[in-house]
Amino acid sequence: MSPELEAEIAALLADPPADPPADPPADPLQVIAEGMIVPAAHHHALATLLKAHGYGLYVTVAASHWPQEKASRKEPNPPPERFEVATVLRNPTAPGAPAFWWSVHLAPAEAIDSIVDLFAGADWQEREQWDLVGVVFANHPNLKRLMLPEDWQGHPLRKDYAIDTPHAPWR
């Protein structure tokens, strides 16, 4: 990643978001690096910026569920339940074809901006993540279940979803 792009990303992230989320992540990474945590309000702007700088190959999006753990002696105040959405983009033309991914932390009822308007491939990927994890992508044109039947209850990749949940009458 070129220093100019890093500077631009730093400038973008320095802007305060228009509507700050109720519970901002505790300690966002200040280093521009793989896996950095980006506020949800900056997600779409960051994707736009990266696309303009050649990161045009849409790679994937991976959402994960982090339920609130029980308080322990080690961690008396465990972080509240949250979702993490990692988005990966790649620059196929730059030397080394670098991939860049960042993470967005979401509260349970929070939605993340869809980037379907930037990357048509995000359509099915985000639908899949909504289907399996239950992360809502705002402004998605067709946020329906992709993998599971339309009448499915629940989101299987959540940690509170039992793997052997029966589904009558077939199993």
Added chain:
Amino acid sequence: MSTDHASTHVVTPWTALTPPPRVDPYVDLSEFEADGDLMVLNLGPQHPSTHGVFRIKLVLDGEVIVKAVGYPGYLHRGVEKLCEKLTFANITPILDKNDYLAPMTSEQCFNMALEKIAGVEVPRRGRWIRTLLAELQRIASHLIAIGTFAMDIGGAIGGGTNLFMWTFRERELILNAFEELTGSRFHYNTSCFGGQRHDLPAGWDLGVIKALDQIERRMVEYADFGTANPIFVNRCRGIGVLGRDLALELGLSGPLGRASGIDHDLRRDAPYHCYDELQINVPVLTAGDCEARYDIRVQEVRESIRLSRQLLAGVPEGPICSEKPNIGPTSVRVKGAPAYVAIEGPRGELGTFLIPTDKGTQPYRMKIRPPSLHAVAVVEHLLPGNNLSDAVAILGSLDPIMGEVDR
């Protein structure tokens, strides 16, 4: 990291890139007279040419497709959820079943993610064998892609079946070599944390070279089938043109992206295994149609045969695995920050996004980046405006693997 972009590209001259107009997959159908103009046809989920259980709902105006909606998920086996319940040592054989035409690359990708997080270096012989197996697997996988595409064009009772049968015959040669190496026809479980599980048997390379010679000799026929058969060319040329920009946005890499003019190959651009020691010629075509997607696979098979010969000639000595063999299910312990690792599978960029648990024995979340899911998402953009017969050709040229799409 090698930044050498100077390797030669094979660009055939007969077509130039003319990006077609973008299709809106959410086209509004209200301007058509209800029950009068349009007809809904469900292709699949069990249809001879959907390559597994994939369903496309086609809205047809006559025989011309107005709107196409894809429905994957008929083979959703919850692999990611299953992997969260298993330990690292248990996961590799599960991933074999994901891309069942190229299991080698699936398991290599996962183990590379483990090695990256743990910071483990694979010995050179282990990497070399992985490179060799990946190339052989690419040949086997592309052979099936070529054969099934020909069958989609030619029909199950017709000339296309010949190519299908022949490519299966050639694939058996590769599978025999793999069976000799691992004891299994195509769920190998041969890649493990830190290297390889099975070492090359003595004299194995002679048999593989013989098989490669045979395949290369017969590839002439398959290349001819794509160029010298006028009916075949008519069915493929200019059909399902995928522009470079759209291909990038949809995340198409691998043969599909290179057929659309994306000069990108992870083997060359971001080398892993032993690819930095090899000179790789990456064929790139600009047409982006079904014929280009066929040609690119034929050329990649030839390139892989060349690479495999080169690799077979210089297998280095040394250990094949840097770790102790897996003894128990929790013998593999990997702790560290999440990582995304990608390799160039036969269908494009195959990636693993892995978050290990705190204990380091299981994945907390594992997302597989399947190239085929990106490939089948193309149908909503490519099919509208085409004939029903072309839909079959386009879907065949995408070569999706449903096990990988649905996981």
Added chain:
Amino acid sequence: MTVASNASNSFIMSLPSPVPEILTHPVGHGLVMGTIILTFFMLISAWSIWFERRFAGRMQSRVGPNVVGPAGLLQPIADAIKLLRKENLVPSGADKVLFWLSPPMTLFFTLATLAVIPLSEDLLVAELDIGLLWVLAFSGLLLFPTWIAGWASNNKYTLFASMRAVAQGISYEIPLLFSAIVPVVVVGSLSISDIVRYQGEHGWLLFWPLGPGALGFLIFFVASLAEANRIPFDVPEAESELVAGVTVEYSGMMYGLFPMTEYVHTLITSALASALFLGGWYGPFGWAPGVHWMVGKTLFLFFVIFWARWSLVRFRSDQLMRLCWVWLVPLSLLCVCGAALWVVYVGGVA
């Protein structure tokens, strides 16, 4: 081109004398000949399926059926009995009368054409003056059961298949007719036997100078391939798109009639092409009875059709139409004109 002697072309004369009395009676003659011809065509068609599977197996480096009976020769019998045993399902949404009518109609129209197909000078059921018209009329009628089957099944795939079949059939009827007119123009008769006899005197139409015969034969052959829905023209039953064409909803022997009549129809087409253009029962040498020549030519053309089927891929439906209307129809018209000019300037019927 040497012409075989007439004596060897007579089937009845080759029988040991005295000629059986039944052959002198018109009805008896028809019955005997009909039985012979029907048996010949049905048996050849049945075992040609076995042959085709073996042949395709060879092309695909397989073996093909070789377990059932010696060398798999009982395979067609097993298939037929199995199909008879299967339950015949009618979809509840189907138009039942039409659904049941279509297979027998197909069989009837196909077998009706057999009445005028000669295997030799007198090995034929009836020598009609309008024999060629009879054959072409019934071949054209074959579109109806196909269309009915597709419509009555109440399935979109069969509907597609039947619409494609009708469009293709109507289009290819035109070059088929025009190219069949070439021998009619030259000979001045619609009787197939007359056409063959004319070729016995003047040489095969295929080898005429200036080539209207050869071109006509080519067009006739291609168009009849399309009429019989054989690859590369099998768009109506394209398995990779339309699952199984119009027969998607048919099961048991109701289905079995379709491929059976398809093979019989293809065989009839081959016989017709060899009668119209390849000199029928006249061979280049006189040493074999005429029926051998006729059967040999027919089977050779039949084999060529198999060969094409297992070598080529199929057209798209619009490409198929373009081939017909842009190339075959003008060329066949040209053929007719050429034949007419040939008659006027070179000589034809006196």
Added chain:
Amino acid sequence: MAVTQDDPQTDAVTPDAAPTDAAPTDAEAASFAEAQALASAVLGGVAAPTALDRDSRSYSNPLLDKVISVPGLDVAVATVERLLDWASSNSFFIFPMATSCCGIEFMAAAASRVDLDRMGAIIRPTPRQCDVMVVAGTITVKMAPRVRKLWDQMPEPKWCVAMGSCAISGDFYRDIYSVVPGVDTFIPVDVYVPGCPPNPEELMKGLKRLQVKIGMQRDGTWQRSGMPAEARPETKSLKLGGLLRIGDPDRAAGLSDAQRDASRSLGFDGAEHRGADEDHGNLFDPPESPPASQAAAAELEATHES
């Protein structure tokens, strides 16, 4: 015209192909009977369509019944039956219910090294013409009603081969929320071909075993060789959430009511189910924004306002 019921592609038919949706009238029933009579007259007694309870495997053979009803021929029952069995077992038309890895091995079995065609087995893409359904691969909850529907669309006599451990028991996917633990929970399986995936040769061996089985049974039950009915090979009874396999002694043959309803809910078993398929209804409407995101957006707005 009555409503479309049976369709080879489970989702294929919508009312476009049929003029109207209406219950069958008396005239139609009469015309149906007429057509049967006509067809049996034309075809010389080929089996007329019969209303079958497809869940029961007892299938009376009309052709055989016709043959043995001829006076004097009833002594030849055994011969005729053996002939029919010989024909059936040597002319398998296979319906490839190929979903995953086993499907590739199934294709390899049809290809040149093993070549199922040598024993007369060919692959037909439509269930109407098939005798054997080879279930090759994992069956998911989303796919199961379709598989059941395709099985129902196959005419009797028919057999099912479960190829590979996923089809037999679900294999290591059997505990997953979306996977059906074995195809024999909703389809009666005749031959199990184990392996993950089984080699092509194994599939051929399974078909050979099916041939033996066909020779030994009549009307779905064991007849010959004195083999008792309970000797029919079954897998060990695997219990998962009270789901019994067809053939388990505790379970009646056939589907549970819920399974039958679920497989009919695809909309092919009668007028009341016609519109139940997922989104034929809003085909001509502009795409709606999904309820989930709407709800979430509303929720978001509410939180921001507060």
